[in-house]
Each structure stands twice: as structure tokens, then as C-alpha cells.
Amino acid sequence: MGKRRKVLQGNIIVARAAIDAGCNFFAGYPITPSSEIAQYMSREMPKLGRDFIQMEDEIASLGACIGASLAGRKVLTATSGPGFSLMQEHLGMGVMAEIPLVIVNVMRGGPSTGLPTKPSQSDVMQTRWGTHGDHPIIVLTPAFASELYSETVRAFNLSERFWNPVILLYDEVLAKAHEDIELPYKKDLEIYKEKVHKIKDLDIYDREIGQNPHRVDFFKGYPIHIDGLEHDKHGWPTSEPGTVQKQQTLRMQKIYHYLDDIIKYNEYYMDDAEILVFAFGVSARAALPAVEMARELGIRAGLFQPLTLWPFPKQILRQRFSRIKKVLTVELNMGQVRYEMERVASDDVEKRALLRANGIPFTPGEVLDQIKEF
Amino acid sequence: MRHYERYIRYRTFPTPWCPGCGDGVVLKSIAMAFSELELDPNDIVVVAGIGCSGRMPTFFNTNTLHTTHGRALTFATGIKLARPDKMVVVISGDGDATAIGGNHLIHAARRNIGINLVLINNGVYGMTGGQVSPLTPQKFITETTPYGNIEPKFDIAELLIAAKASFVARETVNRPVQLKDVVKKSFQHKGFSVVEVISNCHINLGRRNRMKDPIAMTKWIEGRTVSKAQYEKMSPEERLHMYPTGILFEDKDRLEYSDLYYKHIIPAAQAAAEAAALKQAERTSASRKVKS
Ligand SMILES: Cc1ncc(C[n+]2csc(CCOP(=O)(O)OP(=O)(O)O)c2C)c(N)n1
Ligand code: SF4
Ligand SMILES: [Mg+2]
Numbered sequence: 001m002g003k004r005r006k007v008l009q010g011n012i013i014v015a016r017a018a019i020d021a022g023c024n025f026f027a028g029y030p031i032t033p034s035s036e037i038a039q040y041m042s043r044e045m046p047k048l049g050r051d052f053i054q055m056e057d058e059i060a061s062l063g064a065c066i067g068a069s070l071a072g073r074k075v076l077t078a079t080s081g082p083g084f085s086l087m088q089e090h091l092g093m094g095v096m097a098e099i100p101l102v103i104v105n106v107m108r109g110g111p112s113t114g115l116p117t118k119p120s121q122s123d124v125m126q127t128r129w130g131t132h133g134d135h136p137i138i139v140l141t142p143a144f145a146s147e148l149y150s151e152t153v154r155a156f157n158l159s160e161r162f163w164n165p166v167i168l169l170y171d172e173v174l175a176k177a178h179e180d181i182e183l184p185y186k187k188d189l190e191i192y193k194e195k196v197h198k199i200k201d202l203d204i205y206d207r208e209i210g211q212n213p214h215r216v217d218f219f220k221g222y223p224i225h226i227d228g229l230e231h232d233k234h235g236w237p238t239s240e241p242g243t244v245q246k247q248q249t250l251r252m253q254k255i256y257h258y259l260d261d262i263i264k265y266n267e268y269y270m271d272d273a274e275i276l277v278f279a280f281g282v283s284a285r286a287a288l289p290a291v292e293m294a295r296e297l298g299i300r301a302g303l304f305q306p307l308t309l310w311p312f313p314k315q316i317l318r319q320r321f322s323r324i325k326k327v328l329t330v331e332l333n334m335g336q337v338r339y340e341m342e343r344v345a346s347d348d349v350e351k352r353a354l355l356r357a358n359g360i361p362f363t364p365g366e367v368l369d370q371i372k373e374f
Numbered sequence: 375m376r377h378y379e380r381y382i383r384y385r386t387f388p389t390p391w392c393p394g395c396g397d398g399v400v401l402k403s404i405a406m407a408f409s410e411l412e413l414d415p416n417d418i419v420v421v422a423g424i425g426c427s428g429r430m431p432t433f434f435n436t437n438t439l440h441t442t443h444g445r446a447l448t449f450a451t452g453i454k455l456a457r458p459d460k461m462v463v464v465i466s467g468d469g470d471a472t473a474i475g476g477n478h479l480i481h482a483a484r485r486n487i488g489i490n491l492v493l494i495n496n497g498v499y500g501m502t503g504g505q506v507s508p509l510t511p512q513k514f515i516t517e518t519t520p521y522g523n524i525e526p527k528f529d530i531a532e533l534l535i536a537a538k539a540s541f542v543a544r545e546t547v548n549r550p551v552q553l554k555d556v557v558k559k560s561f562q563h564k565g566f567s568v569v570e571v572i573s574n575c576h577i578n579l580g581r582r583n584r585m586k587d588p589i590a591m592t593k594w595i596e597g598r599t600v601s602k603a604q605y606e607k608m609s610p611e612e613r614l615h616m617y618p619t620g621i622l623f624e625d626k627d628r629l630e631y632s633d634l635y636y637k638h639i640i641p642a643a644q645a646a647a648e649a650a651a652l653k654q655a656e657r658t659s660a661s662r663k664v665k666s
Contacts, residue, residue: 025456046643051455051635056481060448063441063478067421067452070439071460075452089442218437218453219460221416223383225432227440236386237432237440 004183010148010174011036011078013181014104015044017152018076020186023102024050025073027064029057029083032116033172034106037078058083062090062103069099070226072217074156078104081123082113085130092131093228094165095251098205098213102155107171109359118359119172119282124336127167128310134248136255138166138262139310143284145179151307157192158262162255163212169309171332173282173361199224206233209250210257256311264307265316269295273302275374276320278341279330280306282361287330290367301371309337314344321345326374329353330367350374378402378409383435390429394588396547396573397427400494403550404463405434407558418461421450423475425467425501426575427494444475447482450489458632461561462488468495468509472528476508483539486565487631492557493530493568496575504578511615515582530570531622541567542623546599547574548592549619556621565630572599572617 008016015037018026026041028034038054045052051068055061058079065075079087084105094101107123109115123130127139138158142151152168159166204215204224216222229237230244238244255262269291270276279287284305294301304320306313321327327345329338331353338353345351354362354370382405391397408418418436422428424443431438441449446464454462471479471493482489498516499505505518506525513522531542541563545553553571560567574580574591585591598617600608605618 025452027452043643046635046640047647049640049644053451053455053635055448055451056477059445060451060478060481063445063448064452064455066441067439067449067454068456069452070449071419071453071456073452073456090445093442218419218439219416219457223415223435223437225383225386225438225440227432228442229440237429 004185005180006183007178007180008145009036009176009178010145010170011106011176012040013145013148013179014078014152014168015040016183017149018102018156019044019048020189021074021153021156022191023074023076023156024048025065025068025075026051026077027053027055027061027068027075028077028079029055029061031058031080031083033108033175034078034080034104036175037104041076058086059090062087062094062101065101066090066094066097066099069101070218072219074160075101076104077101078106080106080108081110084123084126088131091165092133092135095131095135095137096228096230097226098163098215098251099165100159100163101165102152102159102168103165104168106175107169109357115359117172119332119361120357120359121171121281121283121331122333122336122357123169124309124331124333127169134252136164136252137310138162138164138255138308139169140166140307141169141280141309142174142307143281143305145181147307148174149181149183153189153191154264157190160192160194162258163215164255169281171282173285202235203233204235205231205247205250207250209253212254259311259315262308262311263313263316265313266303266305266307268303268305270302270304270320272300273324274300275302275326275328275371276324277301277303277328277330277367277371278306278337279303279367280309280337283330283332286362286364287367289364290371293364293368294371297372299371312340312344317344321349324349326350327352328370328374330362330370331355332361333357378405381405381408381415381435383433386432389433391426392577394574394576395426396496396571396575397430397494399547399550399553400427400465400492400571400573401430401433403554403557404492406554407561408436410554410558411561413461418463419453420463420465421446421453422465423467423470425470425499427465427467427496428470428501430465444470444473445478446470447475447478447489447491451482451485451487454487454489455632455635458488458636462490463561464489464491466491466493467500468493468497469499469507472508472530480533480537483534483537483566483568485631486538486540486628488564488633489566490561490563491566491568493570494573495530495570496573496579498575498579500575500578504575504582510579514579516579530568531618534568535623538628539568539623540565540625540628541621543568543621544570544572544617544619546572546595546617546619548596548599552619559621563624564626564633565628
């Protein structure tokens with residue numbers, strides 16, 4: 001066994017990856033099935049001289065993270081459905097003020113307190129549209145142990161590169177399962193490091209479309225102002241329509257200009273596939289063996305497994321649908337990605353969905369049955 | 375330019391406040407306290423939530439942050455823990471701090487995290503047009519208590535002393551010099567401090583309660599202001615509508631949260647890590663011996 005070969009719980013893989021990625025501030029509030037992350041951080045962060053704090057609720061947790069991020073820290077919080085609902089206002093603040101931060105949302109059954117100890121994939125749309133107002137968001141959906149690690153590192157990199165909150169989205173099964181993993185050595189990790197900004201005057205939000213704000217952290221010698229109100233190029237509050245429209249566009253385009261750098265996916269057996277199975281997270285874990293079994297039966301099925309769920313991998317799917325005319329969306333909810341698929345795949349693509357929201361993940365056999373019927 | 379003006383960000387003027395609003399007095403008192411303490415503006419961050427009072431950070435020439443309604447203390451907690459060497463000031467309205475932000479208020483006090491809170495109590499939701507707040511006096515007419523307020527108000531000082539804040543004071547906008555002095559003292563305090571500033575919102579509270587100009591409101595405030603010593607001699611009935619001023623509680627010995635974290639938690643965790651590493655090393659050398 002290699003030195004870094006371990007059997008670890010999913011949540012612990014994520015916590016370790018965050019620490020390896022340089023996360024040095026964690027604020028959170030316990031909630032099943034994410035609590036192991038907070039517990040691990042409370043033990044390990046102070047060993048490294050880094051900060052851990054348990055706040056009074058999830059609103060406070062994300063508030064503390066934003067404050068610490070502005071003070072120069074690499075921040076993480078972890079939660080599940082009810083807590084993620086509480087975080088929505090501060091998620092919007094993070095987008096508005098362009099704050100790098102990572103939120104882990106371990107999905108459990110909802111709505112409300114729902115099914116605390118059962119998996120679900122029903123926060124697809126909450127991660128996209130949960131906070132009010134138009135906003136860009138990046139949501140990553142690992143499915144395998146090694147991806148829990150690599151996507152956590154990528155979440156930090158993307159949040160720092162694009163000055164935006166990034167959500168790492170997985171579910172109770174991946175969170176709780178103990179899996180075999182070969183942890184990479186820290187020296188082999190690619191960690192995004194931005195060149196230190198020099199700001200001219202205080203025009204911290206003055207930029208061309210596609211660029212990031214020229215912001216420094218607090219206490220760097222510039223009296224900067226950060227605001228959740230719409231603001232002008234200096235950060236001062238404004239409601240002047242021209243400026244407001246420009247700022248909206250700038251916040252969107254700093255991300256949507258770089259889709260190729262953000263969108264990541266795995267494809268299995270897709271070269272000659274006639275049925276595209278679209279599945280992420282725990283559902284992809286069932287869909288992959290299902291596709292393999294279908295192949296053994298001579299059915300040409302392939303799996304498209306997005307690692308970036310938002311922005312949705314629209315362009316690449318459209319390319320696939322120029323040839324493939326059948327799509328099966330597999331998700332553990334009453335139908336959320338399915339609607340996105342309807343927008344993305346043209347009318348000549350036959351669309352089916354395997355849906356369920358009772359807390360029981362799909363088995364490969366169940367997915368296979370759907371493939372066979374198609 | 376007078377020295378305290380170094381701390382004012384004139385380029386963001388004018389302020390959004392109504393003429394005669396008490397918020398301007400608080401702004402100047404804080405700037406003067408900064409000035410008398412000769413603080414480097416770069417070492418200060420001023421954070422606020424939402425409300426008329428919440429707009430105040432925009433006008434300080436320091437690091438400034440305007441956050442969400444009621445949650446300024448949470449952002450401030452993150453900043454303080456990340457940078458314990460810096461001064462973190464929070465400005466909050468009465469609704470901001472005690473209604474939507476009540477939970478954060480008691481927990482910041484309980485932790486004794488080194489945040490200096492200036493709580494501007496004008497007894498109403500000023501910004502949203504004059505609705506009742508948890509600090510509106512009973513019987514007052516507001517936009518959402520058209521028949522008079524039946525809810526009793528919080529006593530901020532009592533609430534925060536019970537919540538274990540280590541510095542609790544009260545002053546009014548009627549007395550800018552005393553206000554500046556007590557704010558300055560609170561800024562020198564190491565743990566969580568709060569200065570409740572009784573202020574006037576003649577526009578959205580006074581107007582509906584026969585005090586439509588700043589003079590009438592400040593007179594009303596004056597009639598309710600007593601020193602701590604006088605207050606202590608009063609009967610419970612007499613105390614009901616009075617505001618004792620000055621430093622009401624101070625505990626210089628309680629340890630500040632981030633100080634505790636850096637001086638207790640981090641060394642304890644590192645000692646545990648070292649002990650574990652030592653044990654691991656012993657175990658490997660022992661197993662090697664067995665093999666050889
Ligand atoms: C989550 C949320 N709820 C409600 C509001 C609307 N709102 C803005 S300011 C305010 C009350 C402000 O009152 P106070 O804190 O006393 O400040 P003042 O304006 O009196 O200084 C409210 C309710 C908001 N901005 N955000
Ligand atoms: S509404 Fe009241 S609190 Fe707000 S600026 Fe006017 S007077 Fe001041
Ligand atoms: Mg008020």
C-alpha cells in the first residue's frame with residue numbers, strides 16, 4: 001500500500017482536500033450529513049495554526065466566512081439542505097461583493113427537515129437559483145472518492161480565480177461511505193495563486209468585460225469599501241441604471257467568458273453511444289455499472305457525468321445530441337436537471353428521466369432496466 | 375483639515391440622512407474617537423448591517439463593509455478571528471441589532487470577541503419608513519402599530535450584561551462630547567464592547583408621536599436621560615422610562631475570544647499533534663525492532 005493510500009469517509013476526504021488546498025478558515029454549524037467536516041476541521045485546523053469557529057447558525061457561518069475572506073483567508077463552510085436554505089442571503093452577498101469562498105452542501109431529503117439521514121439530489125435548482133437576483137454561480141458535483149478530493153481543490157481554485165462563491169454539491173451516500181482512496185501528495189497539487197493586485201486609486205471594480213475586480217484584501221493600505229448594495233466602480237452604493245446594468249454584466253461575464261476553463265465532465269462509452277445517460281453524484285455511481293451491463297447486452301449506451309453542474313454543460317451536450325437521439329436523465333429528485341435537458345436537447349432527441357425522491361438511491365439494475373426499455 | 379477628518383471619506387458625501395438626524399452626531403463622535411486614539415485608518419475596519427445607521431461605514435476613510443440586515447456581527451467575527459491585531463467596529467441600528475440580529479448580538483457578547491459595537495437606538499425602523507422595533511417605547515404609534523405599541527422593549531444594557539458582554543455603556547446624541555468619550559473608552563476595551571446611543575428619528579418616529587422636529591425629540595431624550603448613580607436611586611416604576619447613561623458595566627479581566635483561540639486552542643492542538651507523532655514514531659521503531 002502506498003503511503004497516502006487510505007480508507008476514508010467521503011466528508012473526511014473533502015475536509016482533507018480543503019486543508020491541502022490551503023483552506024485556513026472554517027466557520028460552520030453542525031448538520032447531518034455534513035457534521036464530520038466541521039468536527040474534522042475543529043481538530044485539525046488549529047494544529048496548523050488555522051482558524052475554526054462554530055457559529056450560532058448557518059447565516060452567521062457564511063457571514064464569518066465572507067468577513068474572513070475579505071481579511072485574506074481561504075474559507076470554507078459545510079452544510080446540508082436546511083442550513084443551505086439559511087445561507088442564501090449571504091450567498092448573494094458573496095456574489096455581489098465578489099468574494100472567493102467555498103460552500104459544501106451535502107444533500108439530504110427535503111423539503112424542510114425532510115430526511116436528515118437519507119440521500120437526495122434535490123438541491124440542483126437551489127444551488128443555481130436559491131439566492132435572489134440574477135447571479136453567476138459555479139457548482140461542482142463529484143461522484144467518486146478521488147473526485148471528492150480533486151473537486152474540492154478545484155472548488156477553491158475556481159473561487160479564487162473567478163472571485164465568486166463555489167458550491168461543492170454531493171449527497172449523504174458519498175458523504176458517509178468509507179472508500180479506498182490514493183491521496184495525492186500536496187506538492188503535486190495545482191493550487192491557483194493570483195498575482196498580488198496593485199490598485200490604482202480606489203477603482204476596485206473598474207474593469208473590462210471578462211476581467212476580475214482589482215480588489216485587495218482589507219488592511220492592505222487602501223481604504224476600500226465593500227458593499228452588498230449595488231455599487232459603482234469604486235464600490236460606493238449606486239442605483240444609476242447605466243452603472244447597475246454594467247455591473248450586472250461584469251459579474252456574469254467574468255465567469256461566462258471562461259466556460260471552457262470551468263466546465264468539466266467525464267464520458268464513458270460515449271464514442272458510439274446511441275443512448276446518452278446523464279447522471280451526476282450518487283446516481284452516476286449506479287449509472288456507470290448500468291451502462292457497462294448494457295454494453296454486455298449489446299446496447300450502445302454511454303454515460304455523461306458532469307463534474308461541473310452549473311454552469312450547465314450546454315454546448316458539449318448539444319454537440320453530442322447532433323448525433324445521439326436518446327437521453328436518459330437519472331437524478332434522485334422529482335425532476336430538476338430534466339428541465340435543463342429539455343432546454344438543451346432539441347425536439348428530435350427523445351428525452352426520458354429516471355426520478356425518485358424517497359431517500360433510496362438507484363441501483364445499477366434499475367438504471368439498466370430503463371436503458372433496456374429505451 | 376482637522377485631525378479627525380482624516381477618518382472621514384468626503385468623496386462619498388452627501389449622506390442619505392434626513393437633516394437633523396442623530397446619525398451624523400454618531401459619525402463625528404466615532405471619527406473623533408479614532409482621532410484621539412491616533413489610530414491608523416488602515417488598522418480599522420468598520421462594518422454595518424442595513425438601515426439608516428447601516429449606511430455609516432461608507433463615510434469612514436478606513437476599511438469598510440456594508441453587509442446584510444442584522445448580520446454585521448457575523449462578518450465582523452470572521453474578520454476579527456482572521457486578523458486579531460486589527461480593530462473591528464460594528465455599527466448597528468436597534469432593529470438591525472436586536473430584532474433580526476438578536477441572535478448574533480447575544481452570541482458575540484457571550485464569546486467576548488473583540489468587536490466594538492456602536493448600537494444606534496432610535497427606537498424605530500428608520501430606513502423602511504417607521505415600523506415598530508424591539509426598542510420602540512410602549513404606546514408609541516408607528517407604521518405597524520397604528521393603535522399604539524403593546525410590546526415591552528428590551529433593555530439593551532441588561533440584555534448584554536446577562537449575555538456576558540464585558541463592556542456595556544449608554545449615551546445619547548444630545549451629549550456629543552460625552553458620547554465621543556465613551557465611544558473612545560469602548561474602543562480601548564479588549565473584549566466585546568457595546569455603546570448604545572439613544573438617537574432621534576424625528577422623521578419616522580417623532581412625527582407620529584407629537585415630536586416632529588429634532589429639537590422636540592432631543593428634548594424628549596433629555597427628559598429620559600439620567601446618570602447611572604441617579605438611576606440606581608430610583609424606584610422600579612420610575613426607572614421604567616429612563617435611560618441611565620455612562621459606562622454601566624465593565625470587566626477588564628475576561629479574556630477576548632481570538633486571544634483565547636490563539637493562546638489556548640492552537641497550542642493545545644499542536645501539543646496533541648506532537649504527542650501523536652511521537653507515539654507513532656515509537657510504534658514504528660518498536661515494530662522495526664520486533665522484525666530485526
Ligand atoms: C432580510 C431583510 N429584511 C428586511 C429588510 C428591510 N429593512 C431594511 S432596514 C430595516 C430596519 C432598519 O431599522 P434599524 O435597524 O433600527 O435602523 P435605522 O434605519 O433605524 O437606523 C429593515 C426592516 C432588509 N433589508 N433585509
Ligand atoms: S429616517 Fe430617521 S433615522 Fe433615518 S435618516 Fe431620517 S431621521 Fe435619521
Ligand atoms: Mg432604528
